[in-house]
Amino acid sequence: MPPPTHAPDFSSQTYWQTRFTSTPSPFEWLGPSALLEPFLRPFLSSPSPPSVLHIGCGTSSLSLSLRRLLPPHTPPRAILNVDFSARAVELGRAREREEFGLEGMRWATCDLLDFSNLLDAVGPSGLEDKFGLIVEKSCIDALACGPDVPTARPFSLPPQPSSSSSSPIPPPTLLTLHLAALTSEGATWLALSYSSERFAFLAERAPEGVPDVGRLWRLEREERVVVQEGGGGEGGAWTPEVAHVVYVLRRTGVPCP
Secondary structure, X not given: OOOOOOOOOOOXXXXXXXXXXXXXXXXXXXXXXXXXXXXXXXXXXXXXXXXXXXXXXXXXXXXXXXXXXXXXXXXXXXEEEEEOOHHHHHHHHHHHHHHHOOOOOEEEEOOOOOHXXXXXXXXXXXXXXXXXXXXXXXXXXXXXXXXOEEEXXXXXOOOOOOOOEEEEEOHHHHHHHHHHHOEEEEEEEEEEEOOOOOOHXXXXXXXXXXXXXXXHEEEEEEXXXXXXXXXXXXXXXXXXXXXXXXXXXXXXXXXXX
C-alpha cells in the first residue's frame, strides 16, 4: 500500500518558494487572469486610476494584466505586487521587463500577516498614501490554510511592543485588518476565491480585544464565475462544472485602530 499523501501547506512560505523555484513557468491559480479583467477595467481604465495593491501575485499573468489595463502614459508605479516568495517576485520583475522593456511596477516580498513586514514592503508613506484597490486571486484562500496567528492585546496597528498579552487570530481576519489599515475610505477589494463562504467571518463576532472587521469592510456583491462548463464528453463521460466566486468588498469610513 502506498504511503498516505498529505495536502500541501498553501500557507507556507517554504512551499511557495520551492514550487516557484522548481516550476518557474506562469501558474494561474483557479483560472486565467481574464476572469478578473471585467471587474478591473472600470477602475484601471478611468482617467485617474487608483493605486493598486496586488497581494499574493505569485507567477500569475494578472500582474501584467494590471499594467496593460492602465490608460496610456499612466505611471505603472501606482501598482505594487507582493508575494511571500522571493522567487515569484524575481520572476514577475523579469516578465515585466520582457514585455514592456522596463520595470515600471513596484514589487516586494513580504508576509501579509506581519504588519511591520508589510509596511516595509509598502513603504514609509503606506499609512498616509493609501491604496484604492486591492486585487487577489485566492491569496486569502491560501492564508486560510494556516494556523491562527498569536497577536498582541489590545490590538493596534502598528502593534505595540509593550503589550503584555496575546491571543490567536485566524489568518483571514488578520489579513482583513491589515488591509483596512492600508486602504482609503471607499477602496475596493476584488478577491477571486474557490469558497462560497470565504468572507462569512465578516458577520461573525470578533474575538475579545479585536476590532470588528465587519465594520471595516462591507461585502457589496459576489459573482459566480464558471471556469469549466459541465456536460457530456467523449464516450458519454460527464464533466462536472467548475465555478468560483469573485467577491467585491468596499472599505467603510470606520478607522482601523
